[in-house]
Amino acid sequence: MSDSNSSAHHLSLLLYSSSRLLIQQFQIRLNELNLTYPQYLVMSVLWEEDGLLVNKIGQKLHLDSGTLTPLLKKLESMNFVKRNRSESDERTVAIQLTYPGKSLQVKVLELLKPLEENFSEIENPELSTLNHSIKSLLERIESSKNRN
Template structure:
């Protein structure tokens, strides 16, 4: 009988290793912006949609509030986002971009192109990989 517990039989290991490698490739690019990878993810959502609630960010990024709250506090300390209570419901915290946070998008615009160079993979292969990962994540 085949031993399914061999490392080379697992999907989890290449997914984990790829995730770590990808994050490491982003690190020097993000250090120039003074943001971490999770902070960069938040900024990308806000560059696209300007304002979100903490819960909406958590859902979109698959992060719980215990992870997201300190991350958002650090972004606020850096002057990139504002955290304000909703006037409609005090329990809801709204996250929006500051002017500095909006300007950071211009500094980040070349990151996707740089990542493509680092990965040395076709856009078609990368799109196929992204689609497969999303298919698995959305089940």
């Protein structure tokens, strides 16, 4: 399978494997707060900018309402967010952090510190090259999506 015609196959397998393994490392630590990795991602997005529409969260994480609606309901049941249908446009739902939701950020950062420290061992140039390459790959995939 290392033909000249399997670069995409090879890369997809590497991305598939490495993302799941890295997410597992996050998950192990997040378990202490009963948070899943996707829930943590949504909270991270909201810590950056509170009050986002479901739509907007989906764009940032490349997830649709089929995934987000139940996840956000779960976060609401855990009292980390509130879901409010906007008055100006009744189709949309804005997600607001609650006080416990805001407070969670410090705990999560503390919890994930060891993981981040492990990563700081990797030489910074290498890491930023990797980030850059994956980001440009991601853009490439997205733009090719629109062509098909």
